[in-house]
Amino acid sequence: MDCSVAQCLEVIGEWWSMLIVRDVFLGFNRFDDIQGRLGISRNVLNQRLHHLVDAGVLVKVPYSTRPPRYEYRLTDKGRDLWPVLTTMRQWGDKYAAPDGPPLEVAHKACGQVAEAALVCSHCGQRMDAHDVRTVPTSRAVLAAGPLREASARGDG
């Protein structure tokens, strides 16, 4: 499907995948730790880890040779999922944490507990669904199929 949202979901669209990525961000890099935290079957966890390694989101790195033991680390591609994870967490905090969020995030530079806000990379002003317009690229104009229609109709 010629859509970048679909391409992202192709990698992380399965429930467990994003929770595995979350755990690796939190510093849980080893199979047994992740398995214990998620309460997922070893078989399913193995599959999802393979998929994330194949997709270039995680790499498997040896941390012991005798016995051979591996841990999982984020690649640049994996670390670039941080904005997705963060916006998901903030949405969950707002709508599905009636007793308050279990975790907060402090910005090291200013030391404050803060949220990540979305701003325009050009002018720096806040950016929200209402503030944007979808623009077809030359590729979308050339391409056949539904996204051409979306580009023509799409408005925020």
Next chain:
Amino acid sequence: MDCSVAQCLEVIGEWWSMLIVRDVFLGFNRFDDIQGRLGISRNVLNQRLHHLVDAGVLVKVPYSTRPPRYEYRLTDKGRDLWPVLTTMRQWGDKYAAPDGPPLEVAHKACGQVAEAALVCSHCGQRMDAHDVRTVPTSRAVLAAGPLREASARGDG
């Protein structure tokens, strides 16, 4: 699971759900339009739409009484998924659109094609995985279970 990422995935973690939300953002509000665009079975689409309505992400609104016809609109809770959708799209643009992105987004305020950047809601500076520290809330400290451990170890 006491985690806001898991709570968010509970609602949108199924592949089709986020693509349906994307379509409604693009202005495709009607069953047949969405069905045609996604090429999904009517049965599955019905289930996913029900789930999104039950979760308070979409509302079903009549647009014709004879015959009775409905369309789907985003609630505030649904519109608040825009940051998740946007960060997913940008990740897909970067890593899975070798010929360039099919769609771009223009910021109405400044008129420029731009990306959404994440900044600290407190100081306004850029915020990335490296710039943050995970802080346990009083709730996390009180709660039993794995997140307590995550809070203690988690750093970025």
